[in-house]
Structure formats: C-alpha cells, structure tokens
Amino acid sequence: MSGTRRARQSSPTTTAIASSPWLVVLIGVLVMVVLLVVALGAYRGRGSDGGPRPDPAPPMLLPDLSPSSVRPGVPTPTAAIRPGLSPRATVLPTTAAAVPSASAAPSGAGGAGTPSVRPVAPAPEPPPVTGRYRVMETFDGGFIAEVLISNGASTDRGWTAALAFPGGRLVTAWVEGQPQGTWSAADGGFTYRSGADVPPGGTAPLRFHIERADTRPASCTVDGFACR
Incomplete structure (x- = not known):
C-alpha cells in the first residue's frame, strides 16, 4: 500500500443527489412555496402603515333615552368612552327648547299676530x-x-x-x-x-x-x- 492512496468513498446521499439533479430542483421549489406562504401571512397581519393591525373595536352601545326608559329621580346612564374612540360619538346631543321671541309675530292667513302697542294720543285740550x-x-x-x-x-x-x-x-x-x-x-x-x-x-x-x-x-x- 506504500506509494498509493486509497480512493475516498462517497456517501449514499451524495451519490443519490449527484445521480438525480431533478430532486434538487424539487426541494428548492418547495422551499420557495413555504417562504411565500409565510410572507403572505405576515403581510395580511399588518396595517396600511406597516404596523400590526389593531383588533376590531367592539360595537358602541348608546343609552336608551326613550320616555319609557327614563324614571324620575334615576340618573340616566351615559355610554362609556373607550380608548381609541372619539368622545363625540358617545355623547348624544341635546336640543334646546325653542323660546319664542317676544318681538316675533306669526304671519299668514291662519295665524294671529301679536297686536302692536300704539301710543294713545292725548285728548285735545278744550278751547279757552x-x-x-x-x-x-x-x-x-x-x-x-x-x-x-x-x-x-x-x-x-x-x-x-x-x-x-x-x-x-x-x-x-x-x-x-x-x-x-x-x-x-x-x-x-x-x-x-x-x-x-x-x-x-x-x-x-x-x-x-x-x-x-x-x-x-x-x-x-x-x-x-x-x-x-
């Protein structure tokens, strides 16, 4: 055995890969498919600004202010303000009662206008x-x-x-x-x-x-x- 070198023996896996090049291509395609699926899942989980999408806000519940639900002496509950929601969306606007103006007079054929007050002319003095x-x-x-x-x-x-x-x-x-x-x-x-x-x-x-x-x-x- 002097002066000679023993030839290196190849492993069975290396020999199979070398003899079957289409197997390498198939493994590469599978890896690319797996990476594409992972990338699509990560993209759907982000918002339009690139950050993670927040959980959908729960529906806002408004208090029932109907006449049948309001009881004398019982305070009317108001909707709780949740973080991230506008306070204006949780407060019901109140309409002030219209106060008729003293100077306003209704007009029209069926309305009776407020009579205008005219100064009474003094009675003429009798001649001397x-x-x-x-x-x-x-x-x-x-x-x-x-x-x-x-x-x-x-x-x-x-x-x-x-x-x-x-x-x-x-x-x-x-x-x-x-x-x-x-x-x-x-x-x-x-x-x-x-x-x-x-x-x-x-x-x-x-x-x-x-x-x-x-x-x-x-x-x-x-x-x-x-x-x-």
Missing part, C-alpha cells in the same frame, strides 16, 4: 273761550239769536265771534249788559270783536238781529272753534 248758539225770538221776516261766550281760561280773555247766514242781512249786534265791541257784515254774515275781556269763569251774551235768513247759521265760531 267757547260759544253756545240759541234762537231767542222769531217773527215775520227775521229773528233774534244769541251766542253765549264763556271763558274757561284762568285769565281774562278777549274773543271774536263769526257767523254766516247765506242770503240774510244783519240789522244790528250787541253784547247785553256789557261794554260794546265792533262788528262788520259781509255776504249775509258778520264778525264781532269784543270790547271788554271776559274774566275767568265769566260769560258775555252776544245778541243780533237777522232778516231774511234761516235761523240756523251756516257756520258759527268763537276764536276759530265751532259753537255748540
């Missing part, structure tokens, strides 16, 4: 000097009448009376029992201006004789106010 007309005596062709002047002011007042008798003629005019004034006639009527002031609460009887006219004058005023 007034006159009352009356017929004292009638006769053929004419009559005698009177305008009683009354002073309702707190001071002495003069006055002016104006009467109209269409188609008539003034014969004369005077103030009974007092200083006389002045008068002027025109178109069947006349104007008389007092000769003396009337004291507060006093009167002055203006009398006159009219011919060919109706006993009721067309107009009668004292200081611009109609006679009574």
Whole structure:
C-alpha cells in the first residue's frame, strides 16, 4: 500500500443527489412555496402603515333615552368612552327648547299676530273761550239769536265771534249788559270783536238781529272753534 492512496468513498446521499439533479430542483421549489406562504401571512397581519393591525373595536352601545326608559329621580346612564374612540360619538346631543321671541309675530292667513302697542294720543285740550248758539225770538221776516261766550281760561280773555247766514242781512249786534265791541257784515254774515275781556269763569251774551235768513247759521265760531 506504500506509494498509493486509497480512493475516498462517497456517501449514499451524495451519490443519490449527484445521480438525480431533478430532486434538487424539487426541494428548492418547495422551499420557495413555504417562504411565500409565510410572507403572505405576515403581510395580511399588518396595517396600511406597516404596523400590526389593531383588533376590531367592539360595537358602541348608546343609552336608551326613550320616555319609557327614563324614571324620575334615576340618573340616566351615559355610554362609556373607550380608548381609541372619539368622545363625540358617545355623547348624544341635546336640543334646546325653542323660546319664542317676544318681538316675533306669526304671519299668514291662519295665524294671529301679536297686536302692536300704539301710543294713545292725548285728548285735545278744550278751547279757552267757547260759544253756545240759541234762537231767542222769531217773527215775520227775521229773528233774534244769541251766542253765549264763556271763558274757561284762568285769565281774562278777549274773543271774536263769526257767523254766516247765506242770503240774510244783519240789522244790528250787541253784547247785553256789557261794554260794546265792533262788528262788520259781509255776504249775509258778520264778525264781532269784543270790547271788554271776559274774566275767568265769566260769560258775555252776544245778541243780533237777522232778516231774511234761516235761523240756523251756516257756520258759527268763537276764536276759530265751532259753537255748540
């Protein structure tokens, strides 16, 4: 055995692999399939951001707020806030009762609007000097009448009376029992201006004789106010 070397013996597995190359290819394909399955499982277990997907959140339960479930004196339960959920999704909004505006008025054919308050105009003050007309005596062709002047002011007042008798003629005019004034006639009527002031609460009887006219004058005023 000197000078010679013993040939190395090959193992049976090596000999089988060397004699069957398709077996190596089959083992490689199986390994690639196993790696692909593992990779797909790992991809499905991750989220869109690359991190692990969280467990699905349990369904949120809202409290029952129906009138039949609310009892006087018993507080209404509220839904618990879970981590990761928005607090706004667990709180029911409350609707405030609409308060009608005092200034709002309903409109429409069937609605009655709120009546608007209007200020009441003050009553006009009575004139300081007034006159009352009356017929004292009638006769053929004419009559005698009177305008009683009354002073309702707190001071002495003069006055002016104006009467109209269409188609008539003034014969004369005077103030009974007092200083006389002045008068002027025109178109069947006349104007008389007092000769003396009337004291507060006093009167002055203006009398006159009219011919060919109706006993009721067309107009009668004292200081611009109609006679009574």
